Amino acid sequence: MRLRRCGTHAVLVEVDSLDEVEAVRAAVEAAALPDVVELVPAARTVLVATRPGGLPAVREVLASADLAHRAATATEEVVIPVAYDGPDLELVASTAGLTPAGVVELHTGAEYRVAFCGFAPGFAYLTGLPEPLRQPRLDSPRTRVPAGSVGVAGEFTAAYPRATPGGWRLIGRTDAPLFDPRRPTPALLAPGHRVRFEATP
Incomplete structure (x- = not known):
């Protein structure tokens, strides 16, 4: 340290x-x-x-502080509903040696934690991504990623709170209110929060 x-x-x-x-x-x-x-x-x-x-x-x-042991903190679990129909779902599946359904099963079966926030207001970098889904960013980033897109990149998964450029591999989309400046706490996710994704029809 x-x-x-x-x-x-x-x-x-x-x-x-x-x-x-x-x-x-x-x-x-x-x-x-x-x-x-x-x-x-x-x-x-x-x-x-x-x-x-x-x-x-x-x-x-x-x-x-003991850096070898993460302090136990009781945080509420935030559940984010996702429609797994992203444009890179097939790419992520083939890279991982899985079917698209297997990607959904892995992504929804893990528990994530917000490591930090950045890039855009309300954009939370989540750790806990299963190893097969840890994949590189796209070779050519998109000039516009729609708000609510759920993606993976490296060891992280995240949901885009607003439309921005981005190079993450997109596997789905959510309607969760990730950022609203009118709320007392604008960002839905903050460092330390536990997060779980839930597949929707």
């Missing part, structure tokens, strides 16, 4: 894996430090911003 000062009242925690990112995020969140105002995990870092004078308490929590 490496700590880098970011401005006056924030620290960037650098680690070596997504599991360690989750361990740091969970440890700081579980400590419920009153002066922590923002906690932003990414692929290999966690940014912790505090009120003035709050960094020493954060450093104490980090000094005792």
Whole structure:
């Protein structure tokens, strides 16, 4: 774990894996430090911003954090309904040596966790993707991926909250309200949330 000062009242925690990112995020969140105002995990870092004078308490929590064991956190499971009719479903199936039905079975049978959010508001990178579905991005990204598209890329799966360019392999689509700026909490998914996909007719 490496700590880098970011401005006056924030620290960037650098680690070596997504599991360690989750361990740091969970440890700081579980400590419920009153002066922590923002906690932003990414692929290999966690940014912790505090009120003035709050960094020493954060450093104490980090000094005792066990990166080898993810802290157990009770989070509500979010179920996302998906119609598995994406334009790359056949490609993903053939690459994995499966039938399309086998892809659906694997994708819906796994439990996922939001590792971090980024790229677009409400776009959550989910870990827990079964190994056969871990596939590269498309050679040529699409200039427009429709909102609600569900895709896989590398070790992640995700649903696009809005229409954007993208190179993920698309296996389905959802009508789940992934991002709504009018809600008190605009994003449906946040780091640490557990997620499960459910096939719809």
